[in-house]
Amino acid sequence: MNKTKNTLLLLLTAFIWGVAFVAQSVGMDYVGPLTFNAARFIIGAVFLIPCIAFLDVLKKKDSAKSEAPSAGCQNLPSTDPTDRKTLLIGGLCCGIAIAIASTLQQYGISMTTVGKAGFITALYIVIVPILGIFLKKKPRLIIWVSVILALAGLYFLCMTDSLSFSKGDTLVLLCALAFSIHILIIDYFSPRVDGVRMSCIQFFIAGILCGIPALILEHPRFSSLVAAWAPILYAGILSCGVAYTLQIVAQKNYDPTIASLILSLESVFSVLAGWVILHQALAPREIFGCILVFIAIILVQLPVRKKA
Template identity: 35%
Template sequence: MRAHALRADATLTLVALIWGSGFIAQKLGMDHMGPLAYTGLRYIIGVLMLLPFVLRARGRRRINRKTLVSGLLLGFCMVIAANAQQIGLVTTTVSRAGFITGLYVLIVPFIGLCVGHRFSFGHLAGAVLAAGGLYMLSGDISGGLRTGDLWVGLCALVWAFHVVIVAVAAPKADAIGLAFVQFAVVALITPILAFLFEEVSVQAVIEARWAVLYGGVFSIGLAFTLQIIGQRHAPPTHAAVIMSLESVFAAVFGVVLLAEKLSVPELIGCGLMFAGMLVSQAWPHKRTPAEKAELIDPVR
C-alpha cells in the first residue's frame, strides 16, 4: 500500500477519534442549551478558527469558483443532515438514531458509482461489517418504523452525499478554503434556526463554554478539515467505513470518561467495526483518480 494511502487512513482514523470524543462534549454542552444553538456556536468557532488562514493565503486563492460551489453544497448538506437528525430524535430513540445514521456507510458506495467512484468487494464487505457492528453497538432498536426514523434516514442519505461530494471536490480544492465555506453556511443558517425554535441565553453559553470550545475547535475546525485532506487519497466507501469508527471511539470515551459500561454484544459490535475497517483497507482495489494523479504528481 502506498504511503499516501496509509496517511489518508491514519488521518481519517484521527477524524473518527475526534468525532467520537466530541459526543462527550455534545452531551455536556446540551445539558445547558438546545442542539441548534450548540451546533451553531460550534460552526461559528470553526469559521473563526480557519479565517486567519483564509485571509493570509499569501497570494494563493484558497476559494475559487469550484471551491465555493462545492463548499456551498457541503454546507447545505450539513445543515439538512444535522437538523433532520435532531427532528428525528423527538420521536425516536438515541440508539435507533445512531444506527440509522450510521447506515450512510452502506449508501455511499452506490452514490459514489454515480460519479465514477468504483468500489471493490472488500470495500463493500467492510461496509456491511461496519453496519453489522453498529447494529450490535446500538443496543435495543426493536419496534416498528417511526416518523423520527424517516427523518434520521434523511440524515443518513444526506450525509452519504456529503462524503461523496468531498471525495469529488477534495483532490482539486484547497482543504482550508473548502472547509471554511461549508462551515460558514452552517454558521449563518443554524443560529437563525436556534433563535426561532429554541431559548438561547448568555448564561447558557457561559455554562457550556468548554464543551462548545472543544466541539468548535476539534470536532468542527480540525476534524472536518482533516476529513477533506484524508479523502483526497481514499475511495469514498473506504473513507466511510473508517469514519464510522466514530461510534466505537464514542463508546470508548464513554467508558473512560463517563464510567459507562459496554455489554458483550456491544464489545462484539466494536470488534466487527474494526474488522470492517481492516477488510476495507487490506482488499486490493483499483486506484481512484486522485491516486492516479498522485503517481504523476507525487508532491501535490
C-alpha cells in the same frame, strides 16, 4: 505513504467525532439543537481563519526553499476567478449538506434512543457506495463484504431495543442520507480546491443556516451559551474546526467508500468515550460489535492484487 497518512487522519477524525457525541449530549442540556449547531459551526469557522494564514506562510516558505528565484517570477497565490468560483461553490454545497445533516441528527437524537440513532446514522456506510454506483464508481467485492461486517458490528454495538421506526428514527435516517451526500461532495471538490479554505466556508454557511432559525425558534440566551461553553468549544474547535478539515484533507484522492467505512468508527469511539468519560460499561455484545467493525476496516484496507 499518502494512503497510510490519509487513513490515519480519517481515524483521528472518527475518534474526535466519537468523543463529540458526549459533548453533543451534554450541550443539549443547556441550549436547543439549532443554537448548539450554529454556535459550534461559527466557532469552527473562526478557528480556521488563523490556521489558513499560518498554512499560507508555511507554503510560501516551502516554495521558497524548493524553487530557485528567477527574474520576473514570484510565488504569488493564485487569483484565477475559476478557482475562487469552484472554492465558493464547494464550500456552499458542503455547508448546506452539513447543516441539514447535523440539524436532522440533533432533532432525531432528542426523539429516539441514542443506540438507535447511532446505528441509523452509520447507515451512510451503505448509502455512499449505493450513491457511488450512480456516479459510475463500482465498488470492489471486498468493500461490500466490509460494509456487511460493519453493519453487523454496528448492530451489536448500538441496537438495544426493537427495530420500530419513530419520527426521530426517520429524521436520523434522513441525516445519514445527508451525510452520504456530504462525503460525495467532498470527494468531488477536495482535489480541485484548498481543503482548509473550503472547510472554513462550509462552516460559515452552516452557521448562518442554523443561526437564523435558531434566533427565530429557540431565542437563545447568552447565559445558556456560557453554561454550555465546554461542549460547544469542543464541538466547534475539535469536531468542526479540526475534524471536518482533516476529513476534507484526507479524502483528497481517496476512495469515498473506504473513507466512509473508516469514519463509521466514530460509533465505536463514542461507546468507548462513554465508557471512559461517563463510566458506562461495555456489554459483551458491544465488545463483539467493536471487533466486527475493526475487522471490516482492516479488510477494506487490504491492497488490491493487480493483474500482470
